[in-house]
Amino acid sequence: MERISIVKILVVISLGVVTSFMLLQSGGDGEPSSASLGDLIKLPEPDRIGGVPLESALQKRRSHRAYSDEPLVIGEVSQILWAAYGVTDPRGFRTAPSAGALYPLEVYLVAGDVEDIPPGVYRYRPHDHELSMVREGDIRPRLYDVSLRQGFIRDAPALLVISAVYERTTGRYGERGERYVQMEAGHAGQNVLLAAASLDLGAVPVGAFDDGGVKRGLNMPQEEAPLYIIAVGKI
Incomplete structure (x- = not known):
């Protein structure tokens, strides 16, 4: 017994x-999702030809902090991620210029309410235009807590987080490379904002957050540094 x-x-x-x-x-x-860590989601091909004129997107771009309850669709997410850092040339060149074509940035999608994409954190893989899940579940409330409790971070159906591996650039350019990386993040961020405007979506960039809290929330590798959070939603 x-x-x-x-x-x-x-x-x-x-x-x-x-x-x-x-x-x-x-x-x-x-709630846990049906996707698993490491799962790949192939994104629809982005529109590389159509869309609104650049001048119209520039005119429409505003910082929007309030969004409707309507979810984003995977095609909208695909277009925005490609605009941020997608590949535009067989040689691997991207939508954003990069010093020495070293591409130190990483782009994450924090999906909360996106059709056909389970809630979770995904790393964008530009060369294959796909997403790789790195964390399951909706972490928007967690990012809200480490971003001065700005309500739109909790409410936006999706967030893009842009991080940088500085050593990819400083390894060649030394201390000056830090400036190049930050400039590149600005290029990618503006691409996102203009793409959102062209899709009649609202977006706003955020720099006020606790770096360590964001890193832990997204399971970022130690060598990455978060630079941007961009909230995106329908208005």
């Missing part, structure tokens, strides 16, 4: 460990 009791205790402990692991994998934020 004593041996059976010990076996039962071990089974209960094992189940507890498995349950805790599953909760950690889900990120503990929101």
Whole structure:
């Protein structure tokens, strides 16, 4: 009898460990999704020819901090991610200029309410124009907490986070490379804002956040530094 009791205790402990692991994998934020870590989502091809004239997008661009309850669709997300840092040339050149074509930036999608994309954190893979899940669950409330509780971060259906691996550029250009990286982030950020305007979406860039909190929320590697959060939604 004593041996059976010990076996039962071990089974209960094992189940507890498995349950805790599953909760950690889900990120503990929101409901777990049907997607799994590392899953790839192929994005629709972006529109490289049509769209509104550049002058119209420049005229329409404003910082929007209030969004409707309507979700974004995967085609809109595809267009915005491509505008941010998509590949535009067989040699690998991107939509944003980069000193030495070193491309130190990484772009993440924080999906909260996007059709055909389960809630979670995704890294954009420009060369294949696809998303790779790095964290399950809706972490918008967590980013809201580490971004001075700005309500639109919690409410926007999607957030783009632009980070940088400075060493990719400073390894060639030294300390001056830090400036080049920050300039490049500005180029990518403006691309997002203009793409949003051309799609009749609202967007706003945010720089007020706790870097460490954002890094932990997105499971960023140690060498990455978050530079931008851009909220995007329908208006």
